[in-house]
Amino acid sequence: MRRMLTVGVGLSTSLVLAGCATNAPQDTFQPKGPNAQMIDDLQKPVFAVAGIIGVIVTVAVLYAIYKFRDRGQPIPEQTHGKPALEITLTIIPALILTVVGVFTFRTVFDLAKTSDTEMIINVTGQQWWWEYDYPVQNEYGITQPIITSGQLVIPVGTKVMLRQTSRDVIHSYWIPALNGKRDAVPGRVHLNRIEADEPGIYAGQCTEFCGLSHANMRMEAVALSKADFAKWVAGQLKPYTPPAENTLAKEGEAVFVNQCARCHQVNGMKRADGTAIIAAPDESVVSGAAPNLSHLMSRNTFAGAMFDLLNTSCRKDVWDADSESFGAKYLQGVSEDCLNQSDLRGWLRNAPEMKPMYVNPELLSSTGGKYRGMPYLGLTESDIEKLVAYLLTLK
Amino acid sequence: MFSTGSKYFFGITLFGALSFAVYMLLIDESAIGATALLGAVAATALLTTLVLSTRDGEAGEAGVAATEDTPTSSMWPLITAAGFVILLAGTITTTAVFLLGVVVLLASLFEWTVLGWSERASSDKAYNASLRKRLLHPIEFPVISAVGLGVIIVAFSRITLAISKDAGAIAFIVIGLAVLGAGVLFSLRPNLKRGIVIGISTVGALGIVSAGIAGAGAGVRDELAEARSEGHYTHQDCGAEKSKYFDKLPLEVVSSTASVIATVEIVNGKLTARAQGIPGDQESITIPRSNPSSVMFVNKDQEEHRLVANLGTKVISGDVKEDVVLCTQMIADGAEQVLILNIPKPSMAGKPYTLTVPGLAGQSIEVIVP
Amino acid sequence: MAIIERPPSTEVATPATPSSSLGALKRPVSTTGWKSWVFTVDHKKLGIMYSATALFFFIVGGLEAVLIRLQLAAPNGKVLNADLYNQMFTMHATTMVFLFVMPMAAGLANYFIPLQIGARDVAFPRINAFGFWAFLFGGIFINLSWFMGGAADGGWFMYAPNSGPVFSPSHGIDFWTLGLQITGIASLTGAVNLITTVLNMRAPGMKLMRMPIFTWMQLVVQFLLLFAVPVITVALFLLSFQRNFGATFFDVASGADPLLWQHLFWIFGHPEVYILILPSFGVISEVLPVFSRKPLFGYPFVVFSGAAIGFVGWGVWAHHMFASGLGPVSVAVFSVATMAIAVPTGVKVVNWTMTLWGGKLEFTVAMKFAIGLIVLFTIGGLSGVTHSVAPSDTQQTDTYYIVAHFHYVLFGGAIFGLFSGFYYWWPKVFGKLLNEKLGTWNFWLMVIGMNMTFGPMHILGLQGQPRRMYVWTEQRAGEGFFNLGFWNTFASIGSLILTVGVLLFLINIVITARNGKIAPLDPWNARSLEWMTSNPPKEHNFDSIPTVSHLDEFFHRKYQEDANGQMVQVKTAEQVLKELEDNADAHIHMPSPSYWPIIIALGLPVIAFGMIYSIPISIVGGVIVLFGVYGWAIEPSTAPDDDFDPPTTTKDVVHVG
C-alpha cells in the first residue's frame, strides 16, 4: 500500500512538473498565444484541485488501511452509514465543480468569439497533408489568392481565423502553443481562431485518426513579424520564372511537366503554345488535390510536414533563432546548400516507401482507380537529379 | 428408408452441392467451373434418386416394408430433383430463380429427412404419421401461409400499380373492409356451413390473385411508366422559365445549414454573398478546389428566382465542349435551396466561375477556386 | 415431445423404448462430457463459459496491447507497419471492450445474480444459452477478419467517413460491423433476461433495497445495455448499408453529415463506459464489506449514485466531441453535465473509504484488488474531471493523456474489480481457493505494471503525443527529463511487467486446478445469499428457497447481537446450510438442455458472412435461424414429466444436464 502512495504522489507531482518541461515542441502547458493562454489559465487551477483531491483520497485510504487493519479487534458495529456525512460529502464536490463550471462556461464563450477577426485563412485537410489558402485581403498585400501547404504562415499579434474543412475524412487541426484542437470535417466549415505572440515555428499534429498515415500528418505554423509577413506575401505573389535554357533545371522542368504536373500545380507554368498548365489531381487522387508546389523552396517542409526540406544544421539554425533574427532566416527559404537532399531524393525515388499510402495498384478498385497519396513514379536517377535542380528554382 | 447405396450417393450429392456453392460464391463466379460442378451434382442426385427408388436393387426384408412406404416417400425426391432443375435454370437465367431453387431444395431435403426419421420411429404407421405432423405442422403451416400472404402482397401491389392513384386508395379501402367484413361475418355466425366459409375464402383469394395477374399483365400505370422513362425529377432546367417537373413543389426549408460555406441572397433586386466566418457582404466567394461545398440560395425578392452556377466548360470528347451549369429550383420569396458545388479546376484555368440569377441581368457573384 | 433418459446414476435400468425415439431431434441428455456444456441452459455453466471465453479474449487483446507497446517503445518502431498497427489498436479496443470486459461482467452476472437473489435459474434459460453462443460466434466472427484480408482499421470508434468503403477497402470493417451486431444481439437478449430475472425472481422477502449491491449495479448496467445497444445497432446498420449496398449515409459528396455517426456512436458509447465500470463497482462493494466485517457504508447512497451515474450517463455523450465543432452552447452544456457525473462517482469513492473506516480489515487478494480499485480509479476519475473542462479537453483529447485516463478507469477500475471478483468468488465456483501468495504477487505486479504503463502516458499526453500514431518521431520528442523517448520506453517496460502480472494469474489458475486447497463452505465469512449453498453450488442452487429478512441475509443468519449490542456468531455456515437442506423443496424441475440456442446462434455468423461475400449464403443462414426458431418454439423449456423414461413420479430433483 505504501508503494501505492509513492506512485500516487509521484504521479501527481509529475503531472504538475509536466507543466515545467522545456524543449517539447507540442507541450500543452506552454501557451504562445492568447487563445492557448486562456485555456492554460483555466486548466492549471483545475489540475491543482484535482491533484489535491487525489492526494486527500489516497491518504485517507492509506490511513484507513493502516489504522483499521485486523489486529484481533472484535467485529465492528454494523453501522449502515451517516446520512449527514454523506450529504456533506456530496455537496462539497458539487460546489467545487460548480465553481469550475462557471469558469469553464466563460472560457468556452471567450474562445468562441469570432467578431474581431483580423485575417482569414482557409485550411483544408486531406490524407495526409494540409492545404492553406489565403483569400484576397488587400490590407495584407494579398491581391491574389495564395495557396500553400506544409507550413501555415501568419503575422504575429494578428487574430487569424482558420476556416477549416476537409476533402476526405475527418482531420483535426492542433497547434498546442496557439490553441486547442478543432476538427476539420468534410462538408462543414469549422472556425478556429489562433494568434501568435512571438515570431517562431510552432509544431502541431493531426489529432483525429485519419487513416493509414495519420501519424505522418504534421503541421507547422510559422509566425512572422508584420513586416516579414509582407515580404513573405510578396514572395508568394512573385510570378513564375522558368529556368534558364540549357540548364539541368530546364530539363527538370520538362520532367516535371511530364511526371508531376498532372497532379501538382505550379502557378504560371505554361506550355510551349502559351496555354497554362493546369493540374488535374481530381483525376488521379481520391481527395482531388495534391500540394501546390509554386514557391516550394520558400517552405521548410514537404510531404505533409513529415520531412524537412532543410538539412539538420540549417533547420536547427532556423528553429533556434531568436525572435529578432527568425524572420530573416526563415525568409531565406531553402538554398542548394541547405537542401535535405537525401529525404527529397528518397521521396522522388519511391514516395510510398517513405510514407505509407494507399497506392497499391491492386487495391484501387474500391476507389475507382484513384490513389490516396503519391504513387511510385519509376523515375530514373538522372530524372531525379534534374527534378531536384528544377525544384530548387521554385523559390 | 436410406439404404447403404443411397446414403453414399446422397452424401456425394450433398458434398457436391456444398462445394458448388463454396466454389461459386467464394472462389470464382466464372461459368465453366460452376457448370461442371453443378453437372456433377445433378448426376449424383439422379443416381441417388435411382438407387433410392430401387432400394439398392435389393429385394430383401427391407424391400417388403419399402413397398408400403413408397407412396409417401416418393414425393420428396421428385421435388428435390425439381429443386435442382430450378436451381440449374437459375444459374442460366436470374438470381431470383436460383434462389427459388435453393429454397425448394432445402425445404424438400428437410421434409424428406424428417419423413425418413419419422418412418423409422416405430412400426405403428399411424403413430409415425402423427409424429410427423406434430413436428412439421408448426413449420409447414406458417410457411404455407407466408407463401399465401406473399401472393396476396404481390398481387395487391400489382393491382395498385396498374390502376390510378385514387382508384388505388379505393381498392385499398375495399380490400380492407372485405377482410374485416369476412372476419365479422365468420365470428358472428359460428355455425356457418363449412362449404360457405371455404367458398367465400376461395372467392376472395381467387379474386385477388386473378386481379393481381391482370394487374401484372397491364403493367404500371401510364404516369409511372412515363416518370420512369423521362426522369422527371432529375432533369434540371436552368432557364428563367419554370419547368414542368423540375420546379414542381420546391423545398421550403433547408436542414443542412451547419455545413453551408456561403449564403447567396437576393435582397431588393441585388445579389449578395456572405461567407461563414467572414464578416460583411462579399462580391466573391472562395471555395476549396475539389471539395463538395454547399452554397445556400435565399430568395428575398417578391418574384420567383433560381440560382445558377456557371462552372466553365468540360471536354466531352476531342474538341467538343459543354458548359457546366448547375441550378436550384425556382423558389418563391423567403424560400431557401442548397447547391452543392464540387469544382475540380482552379478558377485561373479559364473564364471565371460565377453564380447568377436568370432575370437579374448584369449581376453575379464570382467563385474563386484557388 | 422429447424423451429424456434418466442420468445413469438412477438405478432404474429401463431400456429406452424405440417406439418413441425421435432420432436426432431427441433432447440432449448428457450429464457429462462436452455435450453437457454445449447444450446446457444452466446459468452457472453459461456463466463459466462466458468468463472463460472472455478470459481468452483478454489474452488476445493483451497480446495486441503488448505489440502496440513494443512498436512504440522506440521512435520509428519497426515491429508493426502502419496498416497492421491501425488494425491492432482498433482490435485491441474492440476486443477489450466488447469481448472481454462486457462478457466477463455478463459471466459474473449470469453466475451470481440468480444466486444472490435466491433464484434457481434465470428467467429465460434458453435465451441465456443463445446469448452466450451469439457472443462467442460474434467474437470469433470479428476476429476471423485477421485471416481474411485484414482486421478493421478505423479505430473502435470507427468514425465516418474514414470507415467508408473508399477509405477502408478491406473487409475488416464489414466483419467488425456485423460481428458487433451479433454480439449486440447477445447483449440485448442478456439484458432482457437479467432484468426480468432480477425484477421477477427474487426470493421471498428480498425487496429491491435488500438486494446485494452487485445485483443492483448489474441491474443498472442491463438497463443501460437495453437502451444503448439499439442505438449502436442503428449506426452499424447504416454503416453496413453504406459499405455493402451503396447507401450514402456518411458520404459527404451526397450531402451527408459525418457527425451523425459520432452522435449515434457516442449515445451508445458513453453509456457503454458505465456498462464497463459499474459491474466492477458492484464487485468491490461486495468485497469491501466482507473483509471490513461491516456493512457497506451508505448502501442506499451507493445504489442511487449507481442509478444516477447510469441516468446522467445518457446526457453527456457529446463530451467525446468537444473538438468536433458543436458550437459553444452545446460544448458548455455538455461540459457542465459531464462535471455533474463526477458527483455520484465521488459518492461511491467516499462510501468505499468509509466502509474501510472503523472496520476490521483483512487483506486477502480480493481485498487488495478492491482497495487498488479505489485508489487507481480515483486517479482516473480525477484526470477525467480535468478534461470535462471543455477548453482544457481541446488540448488533451486524442492525446496519450486520454489513453492514460481511460486505462486508469478501465484497467485500474473495471479490470481490478473483475480480478477482485475472481479471487473472491473462485472458491464458490470451483470449490477451490486460489493461491493467496501467488495472488499477492499477481496483485503487486499488476499494480506496478499498470502504473508504469499508464502513469507516464499522462506525461506523454501533456507533452503533446497524440494517440493512434503508429510511430512517433524524435524530432517532436523534446529533450531532458520529459522527453517522449524515455517515457515511451518506460511505459513499454511497464506493459511487460503487467503482462507477467496477468500471467501469474493464469499460472495461479493452473496450480489451483491441479492441487489447490479445497475451499471451506464459507471461506471469507461472507454476507450475501450466494454463499448460502454448497461450493460449487448444486444444479438447482438452493435446496429450498430462503426467505430474506435483511440486507446481508447470510451474515444475519450467522451473527446476532448479544445482550451488550455486540455482534456474536450464533451459527456456523454449515448449520445455516443444514437448515435449508432439511427443508428441501419436494419437486424441483430444472429447465432442460436444448439444441436450439446454439443452432440459432450458428445461423447468425452465416448470415453475416453472406452479407459480406454473397447474399445466397445469408439465405442459408436465415433458413438455419428459422429452423432453430421453430424447433425452439415447439419444444417446451422444461421437459414435462411424461417425457422422462420412466415418467417421473418420485419427488426427486430431476437432473437433466
Next chain:
Amino acid sequence: MWFTLAEHAVITAGEHDTGHGDHHTSTGLSNNKLGMWLFLGSECLLFGGLISTYMLYRGRVGEGPRPSQVFDIPFTSVSSFVLLMSSLTMVLAVSAAHKGDDRNTNLWVTITALLGATFVGGQVYEFTAFYNEGMGFTTSLFSSSFYVLTGFHGVHVTVGIIMLMSIVGIMKRSKTPGSKAETVEMIGLYWHFVDVVWIIIFTLIYLVPA
C-alpha cells in the same frame, strides 16, 4: 434484416420458458410479459435512431425527387387506417384467447395477419411507385433514410405476420383450448407496438412537411 428477425424470434419464442404460467413472480407480471415489455422498450430506441436519421436527412434530396413530389398522402392514410384496424382485430383475438375460444382466436389472428399483409402490399406498391419516379435506394440521403426507416418497419410488420401465422399453427397442434392465451397476448403487444410506431412514422414522414 435477418438480425432483427432473429432477435424477435428469439425474444418472442421465449414464451415457453417458464413452462408453467402460474409461477409466482416478484412483480406479479409474468416473465414473458415483462421480457416483452423490456424488448419493446429497447425497440423504441431502435426506431428512435432511425427516425432521427430520417429527420436529419429528409431535406437532402440531391438530384433526386423531394418527399412532397413522391408522397401520396391519401393512399398512405388509407393504408395506415388498415393497419390501425388490424390493431382492433388483434384486440378481439386477445380477448377471444382469454376466453379460451380457440376458434375466434384463430379467426381474428388470421384477419389481423391478412390486414397486415394488405398493409405490406401497400408498402410494396409504394416502394415500386417511388422507384419508378426516380427514387431508388441509393438516389439520395432522403431516399436511403426513407427506405431504411419504412423498410425496417415493414420488416417488423412482416415478422409480426409470420408470428401470427405461426401461432395459428401452434394452436392447431395444442390440445388444451386457451393454453396459448399468453402467447397471443404477447404477439398482440408486439403488434400494437408496431402499429404505434407506424403512427409516429406516418405523422413525421408524411404529414409534417419537410
